Amino acid sequence: MPDRTLDIAFWNYDRTRPLADGSVGIAGVEARYHTAQIVPEIFEAMIRRRAYDVSELGLTYFLRTFAQGSSPFLALPVFLNRAFRHSAIYVNAASGIERPEDLVARTIGELALYGHDAGVMPKGILMDEFGFRPERNRWIVGGIDFPMEPIDFVPQSHPADVPVTVAPKGTDLGVLLETGEIDALISADVPRCVLDGSPKVRRLFPDAEAVERDYYRRTGIFPIMHTVVVTRELAEREPAIVRAVYRGFCEAKTVAEEDLVRGLTFNSMGVMIPWLSDLLLRDRELLGSDWWPYGMSANRAAIDAVLRYHHEQGLTERRFTAEDIVVPYLLDT
Known part of the structure; x- marks a missing residue:
């Protein structure tokens, strides 16, 4: 049986590059990858034209797609962009x-x-x-x-x-x-x-x-900025494919993490940032060995904070829960 063709969009991150360059594949999927000069262009294409099957989406952009009650998208517990603010x-x-x-x-x-x-x-x-x-x-x-x-x-x-x-x-x-x-x-x-x-x-x-x-x-909160969404139709009709997409993103992140950790042996000479090794060691000491976690169990507090703030600041009419926005069969990750 031929692989399912999916259009997948994200910005050029180290944690997605193994997918884009083909070093990590997604089982059962023939992926066509897309990017843009600035990430809001990806958001616009997904929201306005449904240009992709799977797409990076800023959390506030995603939550605003629920304005009419039900969003055309559901989130994977994959968080490509997060930052202390x-x-x-x-x-x-x-x-x-x-x-x-x-x-x-x-x-x-x-x-x-x-x-x-x-x-x-x-x-x-x-x-x-x-x-x-x-x-x-x-x-x-x-x-x-x-x-x-x-x-x-x-x-x-x-x-x-x-x-x-x-x-x-x-x-x-x-x-x-x-x-x-x-x-x-x-x-x-x-x-x-x-x-x-x-x-x-x-x-x-x-x-x-x-x-x-x-x-x-x-x-314990490492703030989340962007998630990855799939069309609701894809999530409902092809759970095996969506699970494979989730695993692909996780594997790509693991490759990027291992690359950085391996570089510590050589004083991170592959990157032009002085004292980078010391920074990585300090970050791992504080954040743990999985310092950029995917999945629900490691991210409940961070997700709940964004959802609460979004409601308290009047950006959504109701306070969402993770169960409202995440693909249901990935809630146990």
Whole structure:
């Protein structure tokens, strides 16, 4: 019997490269792999045109597809993009913002859309730990210093009491931050003014890595940004194929992990990052040997946090559970 042909899309990550280059196969599947210059282009193609059978999708983009009640997609417990996000909050150095409590009544920029994946987590953490309330701020949504089309393929939901405006196309929120036209910025991508070392901007948490490591020690949460979804039809009609896809992603990640660990023997010379081996060892000491986990059992707390924050921030009408969004027969992974 010929293999089932599937179109599968994701960005160019080390944990997906073994799939894309053919070194890891998916049993029973002839895969056609797709990518894009920036990952929102993948999201748009999947949501707007159902361009793929299997696709990377930002969690907030995925959750917004439930706006009409039932999403056309279900998630695999595969998390291609995750990041600690205290470091995603930037402030103008002259704004007087020295600590999270100083964010009250400020104008804050946010990349791409209100409640983008790298915005949901830091807002939620600020709400949990510092009494932050988004409705007490003014929000401006826009791009930074690279071309990005407006996000118009998912609902732009936000509570009525949260003032949100969309910046004109071509506006660079990083420039607005540096000039003081906005007081703070939450962004998945690092603005040019920060990369250039401008003295006019800085992170809200100056030693963000230490704060993020402490957050993990206290909560056990490694924040999830993106998952992998399959069409609901595929999940319902071909469970054996979907299970094989899940196993393929897991195997590809294992190959990437083993490659990094093997490189420790040779001081990670294959990568041009000084002290990388020490960083990997410190990360494994804190996060464990499976420091980028897939499957449900290792990710319940991280998934629940995103779902709670999404609801508390008014991005979804109800608080979802993992059982609402994940392929049912993969809940025991």
